[in-house]
Amino acid sequence: MISQTEMDPIVSVKEVTKIYGKGYEPALSRVSFELHRGEFVYLIGPTGAGKTTLLHILLGLRKPTSGYVDILGHHLDASGGSKDIRNLRLRTGVIFQGSYLLNDKTVYENVIMSLEVRDYPVPEVKRRAEAMLYKLGLLDKKNFMPEELSGGQKQLVAFARAILHEPELIIADEPTANLDLNTARELINTIQSLAKNMNTTVLLATHNVELVAEMGNRVIRLEKGRIVFDARKVKSFA
Ligand SMILES: Nc1ncnc2c1ncn2[C@@H]1O[C@H](COP(=O)(O)OP(=O)(O)OP(=O)(O)O)[C@@H](O)[C@H]1O
Numbered sequence: 705m706i707s708q709t710e711m712d713p714i715v716s717v718k719e720v721t722k723i724y725g726k727g728y729e730p731a732l733s734r735v736s737f738e739l740h741r742g743e744f745v746y747l748i749g750p751t752g753a754g755k756t757t758l759l760h761i762l763l764g765l766r767k768p769t770s771g772y773v774d775i776l777g778h779h780l781d782a783s784g785g786s787k788d789i790r791n792l793r794l795r796t797g798v799i800f801q802g803s804y805l806l807n808d809k810t811v812y813e814n815v816i817m818s819l820e821v822r823d824y825p826v827p828e829v830k831r832r833a834e835a836m837l838y839k840l841g842l843l844d845k846k847n848f849m850p851e852e853l854s855g856g857q858k859q860l861v862a863f864a865r866a867i868l869h870e871p872e873l874i875i876a877d878e879p880t881a882n883l884d885l886n887t888a889r890e891l892i893n894t895i896q897s898l899a900k901n902m903n904t905t906v907l908l909a910t911h912n913v914e915l916v917a918e919m920g921n922r923v924i925r926l927e928k929g930r931i932v933f934d935a936r937k938v939k940s941f942a
């Protein structure tokens with residue numbers, strides 16, 4: 705692990721290129737940016753732009769073809785980099801595209817997984833999980849199975865699971881994909897206020913342009929694997 709100070713970026717992506725195979729167009733081309741502690745950043749771009757590829761590289765799930773990522777003190781590059789990916793995962797909250805709840809576990813059991821793998825004491829697990837489910841309006845669904853939930857409710861449960869351990873970094877791939885605009889807005893507001901309280905950095909991929917246009921956050925736009933825009937959007941110029 706690399707030692708870090710408060711002022712260092714929490715994520716630093718340098719000239720990252722990803723080519724999935726011989727003869728393929730690059731999914732990412734020389735992508736560079738930094739994220740600082742407490743920043744909330746939207747990652748946008750059309751289907752196939754490279755958003756999921758980028759998020760997977762940040763999590764060490766895929767290797768860049770060239771370039772490197774320094775993330776929470778871990779160095780990831782074409783050679784695979786950091787040996788301690790488990791530490792990186794434990795300090796990150798992840799919502800994957802499609803949500804992926806475990807279908808043979810209840811809502812409550814799904815939510816507490818993130819604390820169980822981190823060995824939290826049982827009363828603390830119960831307190832946090834119930835408070836979070838209450839906040840998301842899902843406490844009465846605590847003992848439901850995922851198949852008994854709507855698509856949007858499943859995403860809320862996936863979100864609850866991703867943040868229950870108060871991670872330093874939240875990486876979310878389309879967490880609002882199945883939600884109506886109001887519910888999506890509520891979820892984003894919840895993520896934002898929670899992240900603010902904990903000084904957590906959030907990188908959130910979305911197609912939901914209404915949301916992105918509404919709020920004064922930093923937006924990184926990918927097109928065909930390249931960053932074409934990286935700036936703070938002003939509320940009034942939606
Ligand atoms: N495992 C893979 N093998 C080969 N090519 C891949 C693989 N995964 C993704 N790609 C390609 O990489 C490019 C970027 O895909 P990616 O999933 O990162 O896009 P995305 O921006 O997340 O799109 P969406 O908005 O639809 O989720 C696409 O052209 C896709 O075909």
Ligand SMILES: [Mg+2]
Binds near residue numbers: 755756757801877
């Ligand atoms: Mg994607």
